[in-house]
Structures are given as structure tokens and as C-alpha cells.
Amino acid sequence: MKVSFLIHTVYGIGGTIRTTLNLAGELADRHEVEIVSVLRHRDEAAFALDPRLRVVPLVDTRQGSADRADPLYSEPARVFPRAEARYREYSRLTDERVREHYAGSDADVVIGTRPGLVAYVARFAPPDAVRVGQEHMTHNHHRAALREEMYEHLDAVDAFVTVSEGDARAWREKMPLPATRVLAIPNSVPEPVVPPSDGTGRTVVAAGRLSAEKQYDVLVDAFARVAAARPGWTLRIYGSGDRREDLRRQIDALGLYNAVHLMGPRSPIEPEWAKGCIAVSTSRHESFGMTLVEAMRCGVPVVSTDCDYGPREIVRDGVDGLLVPVGDAGAVARALLRLIDDEGLRRGMGAAALRHARRFDPGVVAKQYETLFGELAASAGERAPLRGAAPAADCTVAEDGSLRVDLLAPLPSGFGPGARLLCASTGARTEVRSFPFDAAGSARVPAGEDVPEGVWSVYAELPGGYRRRLAARVVDQRGALHAARRPFGGEGVRILLPYEDEARGGALALRAWHRPVHAEVASVRVSGGGAVSVEGALFGALGGAGGPEPSVRPVLLLRRRGAPEEELAFRGARVGRYGFRFRFPSAAPAARQSTPHDVWDLYVRWAPGGPGIRMAGLLDDVVAKKQVYVFPRTVLPRRREGGRARAWAKRLLGRPVKEVRVHVYYTVSNDLALNVVDM
Incomplete structure (x- = not known):
């Protein structure tokens, strides 16, 4: 297997670079591995590079390089997301170099290691490659605009891997991904080359960027109490950053210059952990907690804030360390x-830390990735793939919802009796559906076929078991325009819509929906004052059963994703037998905003006390409505802090009032949703 890591730069210093090299080096024992570094800003890499790894720099940003004189170098990137923190470092030249590299690549797996590079993987990875996105920060760390933009790209990759289960859960709660598997695999930390700490010293060690989120000011305040109670103990803080001078002033003001020392950066850091007998972290947020694992691998027990998300998944409170509330210097x-x-407790926890941290060994973590690659390849039908140009096919939707796939002449080499059309799911579960080709190369997928909801890749399976992904020539979707007239009954609404997957190089793909009861959106209107009107009708099992009494009025439910759970209800009107009409103010969900980016899903409650029925737009020929059906945005004063009185006070004083944007939109699965986002 050939594995390609796409990284911002392999020549710098940082946690993403270090953990990528750890994983790549372990995989190189069994696979061909390359590191594709989008940028090269120095002659030599800061970290030692395993000679088994092929390093491919794409754009040379060193002074005097020919790339800096290329006209495309000065043009803004078109594929790299604009809301990404590194956007200004990217250009049309980086877009083109990444595209060119993967156009000629034979990689079996391509891994993007930051949000913008996940977008590159979604767009440029070889059509037959398994596409994996990695999240080395957290969902809540990113700006709302970037998260919203990323949802589109994540729908085009096969898996999205976070470094903690808590963050994976946050992504799943905020954005249901019917086509993408979201899971957690931790970062890896190799076994130290130095012997573990003997626990006999009087040194407490902390390490990491000297930045606001690490809250070293809280640690210094805490250690002032420790130093007063236990003279002779010292605190060493390793790292560099923009808070160094602030910390120095704080240390001097507290008279701790003999007890707290700013040691600067160290690489490798393991010898410094081994000198300590306690490690400490006071971070406000941690996507993972690499320093905690490093310390534990050196046999050092840890004291850490119980912040989102990594520490509570690394430290077993009371066993190999202690967890304390965020920002509480007294608790630290x-x-x-x-x-x-x-001392007995300290030594016991150190021994437990040494044992438990072995689960982060690169060999253990690499095995989890290899298992994932195998599952994704199997679900994509990549058993014994054949390289070369994909055979082309036309696909037609009939009015009854059935599909016909016609292979174009000449038929693929090896085509003959027993050849089948193969549809393979790209989600978390491996699902396969197959249908026979006739002698002319035509296959039919019957209307109402049991195809679970999600995205499906399409292959020709030739005699002998070889599978070839099909390229789309003409996709005729006109029959889908009659979907609202179909007699959906007890099996519910089943829709199978073919399309050309541009992210897969023009491959033929299918989007499937299956819902026992469905609330189809017919129209959405947003007034100048921000009132939202939604009209539609019910389809499926409930609609076919006669429905409720004519006097029953439907209720619109807005349900917030994630925590805190909340539901807003608005009474609506019946339109005919199964139609509905609702109107609600944008100010209602805006007034209940709990995070900088709240997402609310829309449901219809048709019967008193009954379940909510998800609103969506499924019964037509538009596979991805989000970029096509764009509704006006409403800007309102933010109510989350201080309420209306505080907003009026700010206006009277001439101070700017913070605002939020309320936007109704279709999700990647064509469900109707609404978000409330800080401007």
C-alpha cells in the first residue's frame, strides 16, 4: 500500500509535524510512505527525517527561489478555504502544484493534516484512493465560517479522524455526515530513548507554547502557594511564545525567581521530562495533550486541567494523574x-503512567490506521483494483425511480458473462449492492431497491472479481423530477439519484435517501424583517395511512444540535390533506444562542405527542442543494450577553452592538437547517 501525507510544511516545528512523522515512520515498516510538503521555507527539516520516507516539497518559498517569481505565486488560492488560518500563505501556485502532484499519483491512501489540506484531498486525490482528513485542533477551535465551508469538503472524503472521542462527538453532533465516517484515533508518542524518571527529585515540569490558551499565569499563581508551603521545590516551564515577558513579570512580582524558571524550548524534550517527578498542564483547551503523553511515557505522573478534550481521555484521574478544574489555581x-x-502515591502514579501510556505507542496507533484503511478500501470496492482509465457509462433515471446504467463501447477488457454493476457505500458500514449486466453492457437498479441512505460509488465488477470504477459520461436525471408523484407507501420514501462526482475525477456516484416518513420542503421565504416561512408536504408511511384528523394543526420544531439540548415549537397551518405552512421569527433562535455557532434542525410534528419528521428537499434532481438554493441571511443584535437593555445602553453610549447572522440553509444531506453565527 502507498500512503501519502499532505502537510503544510515538514520543515518546521510543531505537534502536527511531529505526530505525522511518528505515524509515517511506523507505517514505513510495512508500506511505501511519502510526505508531501506543500511549502518549503528552509533548507533542512527541524526534525530528523526517516530515510525510508519520500519527502516531496511542492512550492519553494525560500528567498530567491524560482517559485516566488512565478505569477501564480502572487494570485490568491481558489481551492484552499478562505477562512483557513493559513490562507494568506497559499496561492494559485499551491493549488496547481497539489493538483499536478496527485494527478500523476498512484497513492492508495491520501491523508490531509489540516482543514485546508483536507479540502485539497477532497478535490485532488486520485479517484481510486482512500481519502482521509485529520483534525489536529478541535471543532470549536475553528472559526464558524471555516467550519461551515469544511462541511462540504468533509462530505467528499471517506473518513475524518480527530485525536479525541470528545471532539469526534462534537463534529458528529454539529454536522451529520451520511457519507463520511467520523472517528477518533489518538496521536502517537514513541518510547523515549532515556530511562524513566526515578521520582526522587524536587522538580515540577511543564512544556508547551507560552500562549494564552496554556494559562501559565494560572500555573505560576498555583506554584506561588506550593513554594510557600514546600520551599526547595522548583517549577520548570519549557517552550517559547508571546507570553514569555508577561510570565517573567508575574514571576518577579511574586518573588518566585528562585523557584520558577522559564527554560526556553528543548528538542528532544524527553530528557527534561525524565528530570522531573511531577508534570503539570493548566491549558484552557487541548485537542489532544501531547505533552501529557510524553511525560507519562517517561514515568512521570501528571496534574492536568480537565479541559476539552484530550486530557480526560489520557489521564485516569487518581490512577496515573490528577484532573482539576480549568482556571482554578487553588485546585492546581x-x-x-x-x-x-x-512519595508512595507519586511513585505509584508514575509507574501507572508508564504502563498506561503504552497505548499511544506508534505501533498501536498505526495498527488502528491500517485497520481503518482496510475497512474504507473494502467499502469502496477496492479489492484488486486495476489502474488505468476508468470505463465510461451513461446513467438514466426513469419516472418510477429505477436506474439504468449503460457501459459505453468498447466494453471493458475482460467483460463477459457474470459481469455485474456494483454499488458500494462510502460510509462507516460496508454495504454492497450488485445487479447483472446484460450482454450489451446494460444494468438496471429497480425502483424501491433497498439502498441505505448515503453516498455510493459505482463499479463494473468483471469476471474474476476485478472491479473498475465507472466514469460518468451523461447522467440523465429528468425522471427524478417526477419523484413527488410516486406512490410512496409503507416502505417510506426511497430516492436514488445518480450524479457525476467531480471530487472523484468525474466518477459515477449515487446519492440515496430512505426515510419511513418524510417532510418535503416546497418553498422557503425570508422576509426583510427576518421572518422565515416554510411550506411543504408529508410523504411516506404516515401520509399513506390517512393522516390525522383535519382539525389537527402541525407544529414546527427547531432542535439545537449538541449541548445544551433545546427545542423551540411554532404552530402552523394545514394545507390540504398532507401539506403544511409555518412562519417563525429569526429572532427566536437568535435569542437562545448558546455558542458562537449554533445549528438548529427543522422538524414537523404532525400528530400531538408524535415524533418529529425531518424537513428536507429530496424529491427532485438536485443532489446537493446547499450551493444552489441560497436563502437571504438576517443580521440581528446579539442577545447572548446582557439582553436587550444592555444593547440599548451600548447604542446610547455610541458603542458597537455585537451582531449575529441567522441563516436558513440546506445541509450536505439536503436537510433543512438554520444557524446562528457571531459576526
Whole structure:
């Protein structure tokens, strides 16, 4: 197997670079591995590079390089997401170099290691490759605009891997991905080359960027209490960053210059962890907590804030370390003193830390990735793939919802009796549906076929088991325009819509929906004052059963994704037997905003006390409505803090009032949703 890692730069210093090299080096024992570095800004990499890894720099940004004189270098990127933090470092030249590299690539797996590079993988990875996106930060770390833009790209990859289950859950709650598997695999940390700590010293060690999110000011305040109670103990803080001078002033003001030392950056850091007998982290947020694992691998027990998300998945509170509330200097001090005063506890936790941290060994983590690659390849039908040009086919939707796929002449080499049309799901579960080709190369997928909801890749399976992905020539979707007239009954609404998948190089793909009861959106209107009107009708099992009494009025439900759970209800009107009409103010969900980016899903409750029926637009020929059906946005004063009185006070004082944007939109699965986003 050939695995390609796409990274911002392999020549710098950072956690993403380090963990990518750890994983790549372990995979190189069994696979061909390349590191594609989009940028090269220095002559030599800061970290030692395994000679088994093929490093491919794409754009040379060093002074005097020919790439800097290329006209495309000065043009803004078109594929790299604009809301990405690194956007200004990207250009039309980086777009083109990544596209060119993967156009000629034979990689079996391509992994994007930051949001913008996941977008590149979704667009440019070889059509037959398994596409994996990695999240080394967290869902809530990113700007709302980037998250919204990323949802489109994530729908085109096969899996999205976070470094903690908590963050994976946040992504799943905020954005249902019917075509993408979202899971957690931790970062890896190799076994240190130095012996573990003996636990006999009097040194507490912390390491990481000297930045606001690490909250070293809280740690210094905490250690002032420790130093007063236990003179002779010292704190060493390793790292560099923009808070160094602030920390120096704080240390001096507290008279801690003999007890707290800013040591600067160190690489490798393991010898420094081994000098300590307690490790400490006071971060406000941690996507993973690499320093915690590094310390534990050196046999050092840890005191850490119980922040989102990594620490609570790394530290077993009371077993190999202690978890304390975020921002509580007193709690940090008490935890440190507990370990300082109990040598037996300290040594026992250090031994447990050494044992438990082995689960982050690169071999263990690499095995999880290899299992994922195998599952994704199997679900995509990549058993014994044949390279070369994909055979082309036309696909037609009939009025009854059935599909016909016609292979174009000349038929693929090896085509003969037993050849079948193969549809393979691209989601978390491996699902396969197959249908026979006739002698002319035509196959039919019957109307109402049991195809679970999601995205499906399409192949020709030739005698002998070889599979060839089909390229789309003409996709005739006109029959889908009659979907609203079909007699959906007890099996519910089943829709199978073919399309040309541009992210897969023009491959033929299918989008399937299956819902026992469905609320089809006919129209959405947003007034100048922000009122939203939605009209539609019910289809499926409930609609075919006669429905409720004519006097029953439908209710619109807005349900917030994630925490805190909340539901807003608005009474509507019946339109005919199964139609509905609702109107609600945008200000209602805006007034209940709980995060900088709230997402609300829309449901219809048709019977009193009954379940909500999800609103969506499924019964036509538009596979992805989000970029086609764009509704006006409403801007309102933000109510999350202080309420209306505070907003009026700000206006009177001439101060700017913070605003939010309320936007009704279709999701990647064509469900209707609404978000409330800080401007």
C-alpha cells in the first residue's frame, strides 16, 4: 500500500509535524510512505527525517527561489478555504502544484493534516484512493465560517479522524455526515530513548507554547502557594511564545525567581521530562495533550486541567494523574501538594503512567490506521483494483425511480458473462449492492431497491472479481423530477439519484435517501424583517395511512444540535390533506444562542405527542442543494450577553452592538437547517 501525507510544511516545528512523522515512520515498516510538503521555507527539516520516507516539497518559498517569481505565486488560492488560518500563505501556485502532484499519483491512501489540506484531498486525490482528513485542533477551535465551508469538503472524503472521542462527538453532533465516517484515533508518542524518571527529585515540569490558551499565569499563581508551603521545590516551564515577558513579570512580582524558571524550548524534550517527578498542564483547551503523553511515557505522573478534550481521555484521574478544574489555581496547588507530600502515591502514579501510556505507542496507533484503511478500501470496492482509465457509462433515471446504467463501447477488457454493476457505500458500514449486466453492457437498479441512505460509488465488477470504477459520461436525471408523484407507501420514501462526482475525477456516484416518513420542503421565504416561512408536504408511511384528523394543526420544531439540548415549537397551518405552512421569527433562535455557532434542525410534528419528521428537499434532481438554493441571511443584535437593555445602553453610549447572522440553509444531506453565527 502507498500512503501519502499532505502537510503544510515538514520543515518546521510543531505537534502536527511531529505526530505525522511518528505515524509515517511506523507505517514505513510495512508500506511505501511519502510526505508531501506543500511549502518549503528552509533548507533542512527541524526534525530528523526517516530515510525510508519520500519527502516531496511542492512550492519553494525560500528567498530567491524560482517559485516566488512565478505569477501564480502572487494570485490568491481558489481551492484552499478562505477562512483557513493559513490562507494568506497559499496561492494559485499551491493549488496547481497539489493538483499536478496527485494527478500523476498512484497513492492508495491520501491523508490531509489540516482543514485546508483536507479540502485539497477532497478535490485532488486520485479517484481510486482512500481519502482521509485529520483534525489536529478541535471543532470549536475553528472559526464558524471555516467550519461551515469544511462541511462540504468533509462530505467528499471517506473518513475524518480527530485525536479525541470528545471532539469526534462534537463534529458528529454539529454536522451529520451520511457519507463520511467520523472517528477518533489518538496521536502517537514513541518510547523515549532515556530511562524513566526515578521520582526522587524536587522538580515540577511543564512544556508547551507560552500562549494564552496554556494559562501559565494560572500555573505560576498555583506554584506561588506550593513554594510557600514546600520551599526547595522548583517549577520548570519549557517552550517559547508571546507570553514569555508577561510570565517573567508575574514571576518577579511574586518573588518566585528562585523557584520558577522559564527554560526556553528543548528538542528532544524527553530528557527534561525524565528530570522531573511531577508534570503539570493548566491549558484552557487541548485537542489532544501531547505533552501529557510524553511525560507519562517517561514515568512521570501528571496534574492536568480537565479541559476539552484530550486530557480526560489520557489521564485516569487518581490512577496515573490528577484532573482539576480549568482556571482554578487553588485546585492546581492542592493537587501538586498532594503528590509532593505523598512519595508512595507519586511513585505509584508514575509507574501507572508508564504502563498506561503504552497505548499511544506508534505501533498501536498505526495498527488502528491500517485497520481503518482496510475497512474504507473494502467499502469502496477496492479489492484488486486495476489502474488505468476508468470505463465510461451513461446513467438514466426513469419516472418510477429505477436506474439504468449503460457501459459505453468498447466494453471493458475482460467483460463477459457474470459481469455485474456494483454499488458500494462510502460510509462507516460496508454495504454492497450488485445487479447483472446484460450482454450489451446494460444494468438496471429497480425502483424501491433497498439502498441505505448515503453516498455510493459505482463499479463494473468483471469476471474474476476485478472491479473498475465507472466514469460518468451523461447522467440523465429528468425522471427524478417526477419523484413527488410516486406512490410512496409503507416502505417510506426511497430516492436514488445518480450524479457525476467531480471530487472523484468525474466518477459515477449515487446519492440515496430512505426515510419511513418524510417532510418535503416546497418553498422557503425570508422576509426583510427576518421572518422565515416554510411550506411543504408529508410523504411516506404516515401520509399513506390517512393522516390525522383535519382539525389537527402541525407544529414546527427547531432542535439545537449538541449541548445544551433545546427545542423551540411554532404552530402552523394545514394545507390540504398532507401539506403544511409555518412562519417563525429569526429572532427566536437568535435569542437562545448558546455558542458562537449554533445549528438548529427543522422538524414537523404532525400528530400531538408524535415524533418529529425531518424537513428536507429530496424529491427532485438536485443532489446537493446547499450551493444552489441560497436563502437571504438576517443580521440581528446579539442577545447572548446582557439582553436587550444592555444593547440599548451600548447604542446610547455610541458603542458597537455585537451582531449575529441567522441563516436558513440546506445541509450536505439536503436537510433543512438554520444557524446562528457571531459576526
